[in-house]
Amino acid sequence: MDIRDLQIFLAVANEGSITKAAEKMEYVQSSISIRIQQLEKELKTALFRRGRQGVRLTTSGETLKSYAEKIVFLTQEAERVVADNTIPRGPLRIGSPETTAAIRLPSILTDYHKSYPEVDLALKTGTTEELIHLVLKYELDGAFVAAPVQHPELDIIEVGVEELALISGGQFPSIDQPEQLGNLTLLVFRAGCSYRQKLEDWLRLKGIIPAKIMEFGTLEGILGCIHAGLGISLLPRSVIERAMVQYNLRSHKISDKSYITPILFIRRKDTYETAATSEFIRISKQRFHLT
Incomplete structure (x- = not known):
């Protein structure tokens, strides 16, 4: 069992398809199938x-997946650590909410x-x-997220508000x-969005049930529908x-202190902080x- 076999195994596991894994790794499908069969044997x-x-x-596959993820990551990290000579270089995989990506990240x-x-x-x-x-x-080296976040395996750094x-x-x-707000439609990102959760929690605290909740996959989709008068949302000021330049929008300030929200950068505690990450x-x- 070598590292390439584990990488192929993870690709198939994550894609749920040998064909898709072959396309992603730029292998022929038969080669992927053979490597998986050899690994099983x-x-x-x-x-x-x-x-x-x-x-x-x-x-058995689920068990191997948890180990394979760690092994592949540690192999890649070992290469980065050995090559790390305080000059940032190499791959850096960062995650971000749509809102942070649109305004802060550029x-x-x-x-x-x-x-x-x-x-x-x-x-x-x-x-x-x-x-x-x-x-x-281990699929991202770090990510911006909105507070609160608590997890024993995460290093959590406040970068702004x-x-x-x-x-x-x-x-x-x-x-x-x-x-x-009881007669209005909420326009929100899918479940798991911290801003959506804050809005729903606030309405629940006030005893308000919104008329309807509509989920969107992009910030532009939410802003466009708000501009058209479809509903309301809770977003960073x-x-x-920035959006008011393009859209006809109106903001309504919430005085609750809980809506001054820290923006955090998270990374695993057990990973080496490269020069690229620290910078x-x-x-x-x-x-x-x-x-």
Whole structure:
């Protein structure tokens, strides 16, 4: 069992398909199938259940996956640590919510790339819940998330704060009482978004049930529908102010202190902090305080 076999195994497990794994790794499908069969023969157990819809991990496969993720990550980390000579270089995989990626990240990434062009940055967006999962699974080196976050395996660093505000289309009247929200549609990201959770928790505390909740996959989708008068959302004020240039929007300030939300950078405690990572954190803190 070598490291390449484990990488192939993980690709098939994550894609749920030998065909998709072959495409992702730029292998021929038959080669992937043979390597998986050889691995199963070596381990004397079936790792996948084959079906028309693809493949699913067996119990043995699930067990191997947890070890394979650690082994592959530690191998990659060992290469980074040995090569790390205090000059940031190599791959750096960062996660971010859509809102942070749209407003904060452009200046951070620009500054970082100018200073350290040898770093190969990759960005993945998702909800806070999704990003925490990806960091814990060693699939991201670090990620921006909104507070609160608590996990014994995570190193949590506050890099800045965001003020949150209710946002509606410009045609909406001023929202002065929470009761006014009961007849409106909430436009939110999918479950796992911390801003969505804060809005739903606040309404629940006020005893308000929204008329409808609509989920979106992108920030632009939410802003466009708010502009059209479809409903309301809770977003960082920095996003709202930038979006007002393009959209007809109206913000409604919430006075609760809980809506001044820390923005955190999370990474696994058991991973080596490379020069690339530490410099990314430093520049992120600097840019958050400048904007």
